[in-house]
Amino acid sequence: MKRSTVLLLSPGLLLIIVLLILPILQMFLPTFVGDQFFLEKYLNFFHSSGNIQVILRTLMIAVITTLITLSLGLPTAYWMSRLGERWKKVVSIIVLFPILTNAVVRNFAWITILGKNGVINNLLMQLHLIEKPMTLLYTNFSIVIGSVYLFLPIMITSLVSSFSQLNFEVEEAASVIGARPSIVFFKVILPQLSVGMLTGSILVFVGSLTAYTTPQLLGGNKNMVLATLLQQQSITLGDWTSASVVAVILTVIAVLVMTIMNYGTKLMDRRNAK
Amino acid sequence: MANIEISDLSMSYQKGKQILDQLSLSIKDGELLSILGPSGCGKTTMLRLISGLIPIQKGTIKVSGKDISKVPVYKRNFGMVFQSYALFPHMTIFQNITFGLKRRKLDKKTIEQKALNILDITGLSNLKDRMPHELSGGQQQRVSLARALAINPNVLLLDEPLSNLDAKLRIEMREEIHRLQQKLNMTTIFVTHDQEECFAISDRVALMNQGQIEQLDTPQNIYKNPRTEFVARFIGYENFIPKTWAEDQQWQFHKEIMGNLLTIRPENIGIGAGENTLLGKVVSKNFLGNYYQYIVDTELGILKVNTTKDQSETNAEITLNFPESSLIELEDK
Amino acid sequence: MRTKIKFSSIVGFLILIILVVPLLIVIITSFGEESAISFPIKGFTFDWYANVFQQPDFVEGLKMSSIVAVLASFLALLVGTPIVYVLTRFDIHHKDWFQTIFLSPALIPEIVIGFALYQALVISLQLPLFISLIVGHFLLCLPYVVRLITAGMMEFDESIEEAAWMVGYDKVSTFFKVVIPNIKQSVVAAFILSFITSFNNIPISLFLNGPDLNMLPTSILNYLENNYDPTVSAVSVILMIITASIMILAEKYLGLNKLT
Numbered sequence: 001m002k003r004s005t006v007l008l009l010s011p012g013l014l015l016i017i018v019l020l021i022l023p024i025l026q027m028f029l030p031t032f033v034g035d036q037f038f039l040e041k042y043l044n045f046f047h048s049s050g051n052i053q054v055i056l057r058t059l060m061i062a063v064i065t066t067l068i069t070l071s072l073g074l075p076t077a078y079w080m081s082r083l084g085e086r087w088k089k090v091v092s093i094i095v096l097f098p099i100l101t102n103a104v105v106r107n108f109a110w111i112t113i114l115g116k117n118g119v120i121n122n123l124l125m126q127l128h129l130i131e132k133p134m135t136l137l138y139t140n141f142s143i144v145i146g147s148v149y150l151f152l153p154i155m156i157t158s159l160v161s162s163f164s165q166l167n168f169e170v171e172e173a174a175s176v177i178g179a180r181p182s183i184v185f186f187k188v189i190l191p192q193l194s195v196g197m198l199t200g201s202i203l204v205f206v207g208s209l210t211a212y213t214t215p216q217l218l219g220g221n222k223n224m225v226l227a228t229l230l231q232q233q234s235i236t237l238g239d240w241t242s243a244s245v246v247a248v249i250l251t252v253i254a255v256l257v258m259t260i261m262n263y264g265t266k267l268m269d270r271r272n273a274k
Numbered sequence: 275m276a277n278i279e280i281s282d283l284s285m286s287y288q289k290g291k292q293i294l295d296q297l298s299l300s301i302k303d304g305e306l307l308s309i310l311g312p313s314g315c316g317k318t319t320m321l322r323l324i325s326g327l328i329p330i331q332k333g334t335i336k337v338s339g340k341d342i343s344k345v346p347v348y349k350r351n352f353g354m355v356f357q358s359y360a361l362f363p364h365m366t367i368f369q370n371i372t373f374g375l376k377r378r379k380l381d382k383k384t385i386e387q388k389a390l391n392i393l394d395i396t397g398l399s400n401l402k403d404r405m406p407h408e409l410s411g412g413q414q415q416r417v418s419l420a421r422a423l424a425i426n427p428n429v430l431l432l433d434e435p436l437s438n439l440d441a442k443l444r445i446e447m448r449e450e451i452h453r454l455q456q457k458l459n460m461t462t463i464f465v466t467h468d469q470e471e472c473f474a475i476s477d478r479v480a481l482m483n484q485g486q487i488e489q490l491d492t493p494q495n496i497y498k499n500p501r502t503e504f505v506a507r508f509i510g511y512e513n514f515i516p517k518t519w520a521e522d523q524q525w526q527f528h529k530e531i532m533g534n535l536l537t538i539r540p541e542n543i544g545i546g547a548g549e550n551t552l553l554g555k556v557v558s559k560n561f562l563g564n565y566y567q568y569i570v571d572t573e574l575g576i577l578k579v580n581t582t583k584d585q586s587e588t589n590a591e592i593t594l595n596f597p598e599s600s601l602i603e604l605e606d607k
Numbered sequence: 608m609r610t611k612i613k614f615s616s617i618v619g620f621l622i623l624i625i626l627v628v629p630l631l632i633v634i635i636t637s638f639g640e641e642s643a644i645s646f647p648i649k650g651f652t653f654d655w656y657a658n659v660f661q662q663p664d665f666v667e668g669l670k671m672s673s674i675v676a677v678l679a680s681f682l683a684l685l686v687g688t689p690i691v692y693v694l695t696r697f698d699i700h701h702k703d704w705f706q707t708i709f710l711s712p713a714l715i716p717e718i719v720i721g722f723a724l725y726q727a728l729v730i731s732l733q734l735p736l737f738i739s740l741i742v743g744h745f746l747l748c749l750p751y752v753v754r755l756i757t758a759g760m761m762e763f764d765e766s767i768e769e770a771a772w773m774v775g776y777d778k779v780s781t782f783f784k785v786v787i788p789n790i791k792q793s794v795v796a797a798f799i800l801s802f803i804t805s806f807n808n809i810p811i812s813l814f815l816n817g818p819d820l821n822m823l824p825t826s827i828l829n830y831l832e833n834n835y836d837p838t839v840s841a842v843s844v845i846l847m848i849i850t851a852s853i854m855i856l857a858e859k860y861l862g863l864n865k866l867t
Contacts, residue, residue: 002697004697004778005693005697005699008689008690008692008693009689009690009693009705011686011689012686012687012689012690012709012749013705013708015686015745016708016709016711016712016746016749019724019728019742019745019746020711020712020715020720020723020746021711022727023723023724023726023727023728024715024719024720024723026723026726026727026731027719027722027723027726027727072618072622075614075615075618075619076615076618076619076622076623078615078619079615079616079618079619079620080619091619091623092863092864093854093863094623094626094627095623095626096854096863096866097630097847097850097851097854098626098630100803100807100850100853100854100866101630101807101846101847101850102806102807102824102827102843102846102850103807103809103824104809104824104827104828104831104843105630105633105843105846105847106629106630108633108827108831108839108840108843109629109630109632109633109843110629111831111835112629112632112633112636112644112646112840113629113632117643117644117645118646119632119646122645122646149625149626149629152622152626153626156622209716210716210717210718210719210810212717212718212809212810212813213809213810213828216828217828217831227716227718227810230718230719230722231718231813234722234725234814235813235814240726243722244722247716247718247719247722247723250716250718250719251715251716251719254714254715254716255714255715258714
């Protein structure tokens with residue numbers, strides 16, 4: 001390698017190694033030391049049904065959030081892609097604004113909506129549809145609502161870009177030969193969108209899997225996910241080793257999911273290119 | 275001005291593919307030499323080695339007797355015109371042209387004088403305050419040429435400068451290049467894959483194939499006397515005759531070189547009796563404007579014959595003759 | 608076809624409303640006179656905005672978040688741009704390995720980065736919190752810089768650089784006089800996106816702040832644990848105004864599509 005290459009790459013490389021890789025290793029390695037068995041700490045972790053529940057809840061929320069954003073994002077992105085230039089721009093700004101706005105703000109909005117004295121309960125009580133406020137906040141439901149709200153704009157953005165590359169002539173050709181609209185959508189449009197759908201899904205799934213702010217604000221102490229558990233074990237309880245075990249599990253799941261889904265995207269890309 | 279002496283230039287990529295193979299070439303002072311060849315023959319690599327854009331692995335390049343192999347690209351003082359024009363998008367035409375001059379220790383007035391002079395001789399004076407994206411392709415290439423000439427280079431390097439232009443502009447631009455090159459008496463290397471534009475303006479042509487020069491000669495000589503089958507095919511010869519077969523037929527031809535093939539241009543094959551004859555059947559006849567082309571099936575396979583007169587019809591049995599003076603012997607590679 | 612368009616228009620329009628309404632509610636509640644957040648509001652007041660500026664955590668947090676975001680983005684550009692230049696222009700082995708390494712901070716969950724940095728930098732190396740914060744946010748910003756500048760370099764014709772070398776500029780001066788002016792938009796876009804990402808970050812800051820070092824988003828988070836009054840609405844509106852201003856600036860100088 002040339003001297004200039006080394007000179008230009010090494011500062012960045014050094015920073016990444018010293019500031020990211022070594023700290024991660026320092027955190028990871030002690031979790032694989034046990035009195036009898038190197039996976040002892042993990043066995044202990046999985047021994048507790050509470051912890052299993054946390055993992056399952058985390059995964060469930062990520063899966064449901066991804067599915068909801070996908071099914072709401074598809075028609076929205078389709079609609080956006082067929083708008084005229086000017087309206088498209090206005091709508092894009094409305095979609096982009098939440099992405100760039102702090103997550104605390106966006107989650108806080110849902111506290112005011114879902115809380116005991118929140119907008120929904122107030123409204124329903126005034127209409128005399130319910131007697132006393134419903135418990136909407138600090139449930140799995142509210143975490144999902146918050147996550148969907150948080151990630152829907154991201155899903156829409158990645159879908160819009162693949163809708164705009166969509167070949168509408170194929171669609172017209174399909175309707176000319178007599179395919180019903182629903183068939184056109186599922187057999188003609190959807191396959192062309194697979195890469196955009198996967199890209200969006202990776203962002204949303206991994207994003208909600210590792211999100212901290214939403215479950216913290218909207219989930220409360222009862223509905224822990226991995227990220228809030230990590231925070232509780234470390235900052236609140238000061239149990240660094242348990243927190244590290246959680247961190248390793250969270251990282252492994254996230255990296256694994258990303259690798260598998262990225263591989264899927266590549267496969268589809270190649271298939272579509274043919 | 276400068277002459278260039280290239281000796282034993284070799285270049286291979288990491289995967290072991292040989293791009294240039296011990297190539298030697300000398301270019302005279304003030305000469306316009308073209309490097310012609312199909313894509314992948316190494317012509318662009320050769321130009322980039324001369325320019326210094328890629329480092330030399332093996333061999334030497336001397337300019338006016340001085341070895342420049344170790345001189346970095348920005349100190350070589352060569353002008354280069356790129357296929358994509360490569361104008362600086364953020365500068366006006368005037369700034370594009372003075373950019374190189376500013377690097378040289380000249381006072382402001384001299385720089386402006388030189389730039390205006392170049393703008394004048396390239397016919398760009400009225401465009402000097404425009405931005406590159408406001409110009410047409412032909413104008414952009416003119417600016418690219420002006421920028422290269424502004425620094426008063428020792429050598430001018432042209433990397434397929436015409437291939438992004440349309441047919442009419444191409445002819446116009448190549449005349450322009452030729453005119454300026456003559457006027458400035460500039461040693462010039464012109465890389466192209468287009469035989470016509472290369473023959474039109476070059477003093478000499480180096481025809482390259484697989485990292486080697488197959489033939490180095492004037493355009494006329496290459497056209498009249500291709501040295502190898504590759505050269506012959508590249509410049510449009512289509513009829514090839516095995517020498518042993520011709521000897522068996524007791525044909526008359528010059529036997530000066532060792533080789534297995536003879537070739538002849540389609541317009542030199544005669545129809546009717548004459549020296550060195552061969553029977554054939556007309557497969558098809560095409561009228562191509564100023565001549566007719568006959569596709570003739572013979573013992574040797576399909577031959578192409580061009581004549582100015584309409585001499586025969588499809589399916590007719592005809593006699594072809596091959597004048598001794600038109601049969602060209604080819605060397606084996 | 609008609610029914611399809613109608614269906615997607617209805618859904619699309621509803622989604623837009625759902626995206627906007629919660630933020631509108633926040634804006635409205637920030638003007639209510641009652642000390643607990645309520646909707647619809649009673650009365651009208653700017654008091655909660657005044658209250659925001661009386662909260663030292665918020666004021667200090669806004670300052671600190673801005674400083675950290677600027678420094679981290681700047682650092683990421685300083686380190687990231689040469690890396691991208693090498694990766695897009697030089698012929699090197701295992702290019703995609705290097706690419707993965709420099710994008711790796713985006714692979715690891717942010718909260719894990721925060722936790723790991725806390726253990727390594729604050730506990731083990733005893734580095735000041737401020738330095739650790741800069742490090743964390745630098746890691747956060749680096750992948751954005753690498754991604755956006757790579758896109759900018761890919762669009763920039765390599766022979767333009769070569770043309771500058773040919774007329775006498777060495778590689779370093781060509782980089783500053785020709786490359787940088789032409790990828791300026793990508794650099795600015797990378798800075799803006801890095802700034803926003805850093806400014807909005809919570810999971811990393813969570814571990815790296817302390818009693819004397821508050822970041823705005825974590826301060827709001829802490830405030831929300833003990834209070835539920837329209838001060839939070841007011842500070843949210845201020846954050847929205849900051850976002851909107853950045854978007855207007857970005858649109859003016861770059862076009863918003865550069866940010867996505």
